Amino acid sequence: MAEVDEIVKRLQAQKGVEGVIIANSEGIAIRSTLEDQHTVQYVALIQPLLVKAKKMLLEMDPSDDFTYLRVRTEKNEIIITADKEYFMVAIQKPAP
């Protein structure tokens, strides 16, 4: 698990990164650089979006594989990557 901490630390140290969350496929955060309240809220909101994106992709092209999801807003960029067991969320300030 030290490896996970190393990844989170390195990501969090990147310029503009505001928060990093790693959660399991049941939606339980296993690492987060955010306050608990935000962590729980973000995971609860992001997981259904991830599930829907994967489902959409499966119906569009079953032979294709999900890589990542990027939600760009006025203030932030939310990047969501996932494998079978975990998903990772990075929230960052958009590059100028």
Place this chain on the structure above:
Amino acid sequence: MAEVDEIVKRLQAQKGVEGVIIANSEGIAIRSTLEDQHTVQYVALIQPLLVKAKKMLLEMDPSDDFTYLRVRTEKNEIIITADKEYFMVAIQKPAP
């Protein structure tokens, strides 16, 4: 409406772009460079994802605004932008 056609034409001419769809907020395609069957399928799949992303954002930060959603897969990149009345989907080969 000629302006919309011009935008679609210019987007479709971009290297790697496989398809462009413009649909209204009721999920009716008003322009598409794809076959009807794909257009209807993609709009039906993408619209709920867009609605969910916007809802997620509203709950995360009501003062923030949605800009775009990018779904990256092994084979493609699906970019979804939207304003109040319309949303646009561009499907492209990811840059190498």
